Amino acid sequence: MSTVSVSRPTFSPIHRLGALVLDRVESVGDFSLFAIGVLGQLVSGRPRRRVLLETMYVVGVGSIPVVVVTGVFIGMVLAVQGYDSFHHLGMETRIGSVINVSLVKELGPVLAATMLAGRVGSAMAAELGTMRVTEQIDAIRALGANPVGQLVVPRFLACFLLIPVLTIVADTVGIVGGWLFSTQALDVNSHFYWAHSRAFVTAFDVATGLIKSVFFGGAIALVACYHGFHCRAGAKGVGRAATVSFVVSFVAILALDFFLGLLLNTSYRLAYPQLPSLL
């Protein structure tokens, strides 16, 4: 009798690089198809009311404490870091305009979304990943239901609708926190603090922040649910899905922030060329 020996093929660095690139391209395509499937189910599916309300409670109400803490500290840190520069110029009363424009247009939406990507997104990825490795997602299909419609759509709707609301909460408490610290600890005149804020914070700034937060919410939900659905086996796979979900969501938030900011600012200048530049 003879035995059959098997030799493993060896791959050069070029092979491995090629395989990595192909893998990434395939992942992007996979994610795109997943996102299209979710949007399709949004139109044609009917998520269970109870599941949707529970998810909205967890995403919305459950996130308020962390969003409040985030917002308050953003406002106070901006006050701390900005005061000295303005004080040197004798313009400390204008600090309110900088704090509030930064908050509503950039830091509020981005930092609130980042916090929620960690809290809500990672939890979603871990939960769906656990469902994947315990075959619960297969069980949904075996019982005649669409897992995307049942599991992803409620989460997407909750994030898409509520993350902008949570951004408003973050902005509001950030504004209050910045004002309190500026006026109580830094002795900035409250009347002029708000007067300059009103002069510089425009409806466009507020709208920019909210539009961004809508996209951030959708991105967090899609990324988290995608990684949960494509989780590898075992506890390690679930942990990896949660971690990768946060990292990818964070990068997506930053990328969306840049491109949306560019798009919205360019659109504003095209629509209102007679108004002075905000920069």
Next chain:
Amino acid sequence: MSTLALNPGPDPGSPTVVEPVSLRAVGRRFGSQEVLRNLTLSVRSGETLVVIGESGCGKSVTLKLMISLLDATSGEVCWEGHDVAGLSRAERDRHRLRFGYLFQNSALFDSFDVFENVAYGLRESADRSEAEIGAVVVERLEEVGLDAGICSKKPAELSGGMRKRVALARALALEPAVMLYDEPTTGLDPVMTGVINRLICQVRGRRSVTSVVVTHDLSTVRAVADRVVMLEPVSRLAPDEPQAIFSGTVAEAFASNDSRVAAFMQGGDASWEREVG
């Protein structure tokens, strides 16, 4: 070494019988790993087919291919003679309701209680009143030997045997024509194993369902099988050898001259040598 003949199919002179599920030269890969190769398997209407084989030979994958939870990378999976690949997604989802599936680890929904778990398919597939759904849930739980009092319990509060029976009740709720059991007695004590084996026989007897049971538990094989098919891991197959290396009755399996089948049925050690060429 000879390969015993597989199910030869219906007599050419007899009326054609449409098999509920059949696999024709099916292959399935996961990346570079080939799990199934050239698997041909037919399930006769009304029979209980038991699929056996060593761990990693593709038994669970075979079951998932039968219900189209996975797609074959080659070959055909047919439902009543129709290639599943030719069906639209909506048709596939509709036809899948003819199947009931008992998952290896039960796959109960953690966030739902027992009632909602059993009722899940009923809510998704048909417009029924709450009263109708409630009646069906209680009836299915009683059928598997559980009291309706556990309806408010969550899966984490149940024993392994109870979870398995709730999962069976959930699978039976939609009155399937074909039941698929993936390692139904894994992790259960001998007493509960006997209970599950009896339930599989009762389901077959009461409902005249076709059943496919994947197991490596010989007590289940003896208790429920009309026919046994044994799969061999792809890595140990000869180049043109079909993956289903045996098909026959339980008695034929125990009497098989194939050393691989004999080793499995007698529960001996897995070392063996095969002739090449």
